[in-house]
Amino acid sequence: MTADTLATWQTDGIVWSLEYARGVVYVGGTFNKVRPPGAKPGQQEVARKNFAAFDAATGRLLPCAPSFTGGGNTVRALKASPNGRVLYVGGSFGNVGKAGAASAVAIDTAGCSLRKDFRPTMSSFVRAIDVTNDAVYLGGDFTLVNGQDRERIAAFTPSGKLLPFQAEIDAPVRAILAAPKFGKIIVGGDFFLLNGQLEKSLGALHPVTGKTVNSYADWLPPRSSVKALAGDETNFYVAAEGAGTGIFDGRIAGRLGDGKMVWKDTCMGATQAVAVHKGVLYSGSHAHDCRDTPGGFTEYHNRQHFLAQSVRNRHILHWFPDTDGGTGEGNGPRVLKMAGEVLWAGGEFTTVNGRPQQSLTRFSPGPDRGAPEEVPQLKASASASGRVTLTWRATWDRDDAELKYLIYRDGRLVASPTRRSAEWNRPTMKFTDSVAPGSRHRYRIAVTDGKNTSLKSKALVVSAVADERPKEKH
Template sequence: MKKLVLAVVTVAAVLAAALIPSGPPVQAANGGFGSAVSAIKQLSWQTNSSVNALATAGNVVYAGGLFTRIRQPGKAAGQGEAVRTYVAAFNRTTGAPLAFAPKLNGAVWAIATSPDAKWVVIGGDFTTVNGIKRNHIAMFSVATGRLVSAWDASVATRVKAIAIFGNSVFFGGSFGRVDNTVRNHLAAVRLIQGDLLPWNPNADDDVYAIDLSDNGTRVFVGGPFTKINGKDHYSLAMVDNGRGNAFAFPAAAAIPKPTIGCTTRVKDIDTLGTKVFVSNGGDGGGCYDGVLAADVATGKLLWQNKCLGATEAIKAIGNWVYKGSHAHNCSSSGAFGDGTGTHYLLVESGIDGKIGPWFPNTDANPNSTTQVGPLAFASGGNDLWVGGDFLHVNGKVQQGLTRFTNAAGGAAPAAPKVPTVSTAVTNQVSVSFKDSYDLDNLTLTYNVFRGSTNISSQKFTTYYWQPRKTITVVDKGVKRGQSVSYHVEIHDGRNIMKGPAIAVKVK
């Protein structure tokens, strides 16, 4: 990424000046932010432990995980709590909980909703729901919140991933049998009837992720497996929706095979339009942890981002791919290097994979079983719900669950400080100030005022992890003996931050 350089300009030149380094595409910040959602955390309830899975159905958000309680926004653990055993539902608009509160006897690892928003299917470690036998998978009515009594598919062990298309529910996990029939790690049942379908890709190890193309003809699966139907398909495969036969998938070759020092596996998959996005997490120093994009129809690799720090969750919204990870080094993609901290929440351009303008952050609960931060995403199109093992969001208490929206405004730029001035040259003043940053914009407008007169307007693209750079404007519109004052204002498209003024007498 090209560094900003010291800019020294005259008043005549600054009106057209712009210094924008190469980098990701920057959308106009019409709502005060550059990507699909802002970096401002909106109100939502919390959980007392990890959220592993999220899904939306209309104005309802479903969350599943290891939690047994939910609590009010801003409250500390143990305060303002309500019982929810491993699964809960929330109002997408307000973040408040709904009455949906089935009693499970084990954790939830996967949730999917039907495209018509009528049904929600959960999977995990549980074997009973409300005291009724349900082996690792269950379906509920979105309208009533009730368990569908006639839908009783039985899975031998954990269900880790679910996707629904048409009248089929596709799922993966650690199991070897479904309804007492051999199904190794992947299976499908009918949505309404719950009976087993012929779909049988026969993976040789666990499946962590599953999603379908928008037209339902391609099923994408990922995890630590090495074979599909006895043939080599390491960690990522594209199969048909009938029998589960694998298609050629050239992009899968971008995922390195295991070595003594590195084992990487697919953690999440999300499709949107003509693209499928795939995230990985690796064990070992420098092991592949990034995100790739491929063509849904051909499987051709479109781009690959190789940030280090396992990517646990991804969600595509428009031309943006949001990622939940513990990224600590994205220097290979022209962004931050080691030593800038852990960037748990990021966005990448869906066009080329470069880091985009969205930098809220979480932490990771050191006492959790996962200790990685964000673990799951869901979106209704104009928002992003984030679940995980975190304790804080943007420095404020918010455990397990949070949300971001496209409400206008976004994060404001960091306020400018008082500029420095120099009158070393007769009949002119040099005004110097540091650039700023914004957590949901890259390009900011810097306006320099002499009193109430705008003498300079420039645009610069900056990232908050970069060292702050000095910008100098030379004002030649003054005369010797004149007393003037200068201040800087920074504009992100909606928010304006005004800095303090400094007075000076022109020499």
């Protein structure tokens, strides 16, 4: 991915959930209106009540717009069936359009119509959904489903019949990852107890019975919880958030097959979202103090709200688009979703890469359009005859670690040194030029990532030291 954003619509509230199916990206959250790329709050707004749909290729707003109202007035979970024909929606709502509902429904994606068969009655919030060919799994705060005991997780047939699958979970489920190939459903959340055993915030259940099939009891400390899960062909990935001292805020990779841990990073910063694509784990958090994670950084003045890591060894890659914390709890990104080759991100942010953009954005593989972030300021010393030494602080680029510095003397390129850098690692650089003693020159500098070049700096006028050797007598 490049760190450059694609033009994307915005919402006037928080985006909690994203799903991609059949060329459409569905957005769920707590919002009343959406507006076009670049529009300020209150401008060109279109009504969309907690749900919106966009063309995944162009980003165009689509007419699919059922309103989700009542209850907690929010959509928290979206998941499509494996064939993309049905979109399952969960949250806290009492109505979908004019139809009554109880926090979970299904929509036919072809016509954006509410299905009549999938209409469970949930006693409280639905926060997570995953779907297989045989079952729809819902997790959240509820303890009753259709009047029957179901403690924070339940399973249905795709047509809405409640299945006997049952587990005892003592606190909300916030994430579900179905892995039927491996005979398990991985669940994460705020809980301590799973089926009567201590399973802090993470466990794996049998997809038919709900019995525990894998334990991860020692993966998370007491004051940390799981906010999101993602998976690829072999691994699953955990996003964790903690509060207080001795907590874990980062990401964990585990094997789907045997349940063994692959790696665990140590970044602080309340990870809210993860998505995996082509060997890279993307995450949304407010990462800081990543000093013990390969490729990471020590505590510094900023918080980094997006990260990319190698799924093989947790190494942090040089991909640093960023948001602000935004509204609500100030966590910035809340959800990530791959739509083909494009990464969509939603949350409570109000800026992306320093520019206004509320709650929704997206990134693509290219082309890279972003020049390095700053133009260095040159300083010069001329302490020896005909020698001019220029110094400057390295700049940085959001998606290129190695930059080339173009040094011009009197409009002519005279040097092009390269150096690796990041926002938190900007070393001092130096170049010594040889000119005629006593001559006067104008120096400027620009920076390129190989495709995009910054503007040139203001000219720095330097007079070289004159030759002070005594003249020969004749």
